Amino acid sequence: MSAGGGTSGPDRDLASLAADLAARATSARALAEASSRCAAALQPRLNALITATPELASSAADQVDAGRPGALAGIPYVVKDNYCTSGIRTTCGSRMLAGFSPTFDATVVARLHAAGALMIGKANLDEFAMGSSNENSHFGPVRNPWNLDCVPGGSSGGSAALVAAGAVPFAIGSDTGGSVRQPAAFCGVTGIKPTYGKASRLGLVAYASSLDQPGVLARGAADCARVLAVIAGHDPLDATSSTAPVGDYVAAAARGVQGLRIGVVEEFFGAGVDAAVADRCREALAALERAGARLVPVRLPSLPLSIPAYYVLAPAEASSNLARFDGVRYGHRSSRAGTIEELISNSRAEGFGPEVKRRILAGTYVLSAGYYDAYYRRAQQVRRLIANDFARAFEHCDLLAGPTTPTVAFRLGEKQADPLAMYAADVNTVAVNLAGLPAISLPAGFEAGLPVGLQLVARAHDESALFAAGGALQRETDWHLRRPPGASA
């Protein structure tokens, strides 16, 4: 289903697109139009966009063609529709915000715009980023370009599907418990969640504020590095954004893994992980070993507790964050509103979908008097144990590795009726958010025609190690360059 290839299409790596633009072999406008056309042609099959912005992309492209410089000048992209975009509707995949248009750009969007990147649309997602399959969107599910009967993963499903299908060379997602890495794995692309605080959350609509973090999806690690270099760095408007220096990620992606110690985490390969998925990941690790890395066995004994801890803490924060949606100041307002209580309760009942309600109720439960210590406080204590596990493991190695997901992409509807089965699929990703660490999902081969992802986790602020390993793996293998089969758009 690759549709944006060819000499003038957007489905190429960023270095070659930039070289063609510099040599005037193509123009920013031609790239923007090709990208928008491709996304529009894919829409009936993938449903990956909520709002297309072709005119905006073309007018930004004209400025680039007129000489406006920038690190990503003339490069088309999509942003997940939970990032605020000034004057362009920002729905969060929810009926609640179906008609909402923000007054400002998220910092991530503003930095991409300043770098000359061309936003061609807002990507579909699970409602308020709550989900692992992109089936929880008010605007309908996204489909996986590798198999239209399968989910693309979530919650950044639209972002991952459009990169995989070749409509854009990169996309912006957000990752609270795996929402960049899991769809990257399911769609066969590279996805990085940086260290908590590495990129600004200003204008990223809050789900769970102590876990949310912007992320990047692209075919290869080198392209993720180029984009992260643009969006990372302190933002005075986000008090939790880090003042730690931003590394030279592009150089890191080229430097290799000689002497790098990679810890193979026993628990990442634990119960529930499909044997074929585990095999593909071990083969990818063997490729990294051939490239000069050293593999060492490590343990994260508290990892099995990360699912219950996450599904206490994230809903607790969500129930608080989503209290702002009241039908008064913005968003959906019920017409059944005789009293202020009815206005708020009915607006929220009509505006939110089932999974969002489920998490709000769960969060309300664990924060209630009598339950707070048993669940919320205890989950925070377990969060400390998990962070300590990672710290101990990093005494013996530079990176930790395992499958991003226990299985390849599942079928649409397969887990919809069982929230716990859906939550269990997040077992290898949520612990990383609880500990605030950076992690990347790298294409690691295929099983039954569907992509497998290898997850690497690094110490806080050591994104460079992730890019070094990603670059090395992608010089040894070509899994990240495989395109979905089927007719072109």
Added chain:
Amino acid sequence: MRVSDTRHPGAAIPIDALARLARLALDDDERARHEADLARVVEMMAALASHDVAGVEPLAHALDATATLREDAVTETDASAALLARAPEAQGGYFIVPRVVE
């Protein structure tokens, strides 16, 4: 905030009290479904209780981030007109809601 539910004594999940606290109007079908789902989610969360966490300091924020201070200076201009324009109902510089004082 207490969530004891007198209408459903003995119920493991006080769904009506939770819905009221969360300001979510649930119809009967939703009420039954969320009560059942939440019972299973809470059962899953119970795994936390089986683990010894005595003496472990809770971790509220990854990397133990601390809040930073900025200079006490006005950095934003008055955006009230743009914000009110996004309200479902506004008039004369105010958000409109149903009467709250009888």
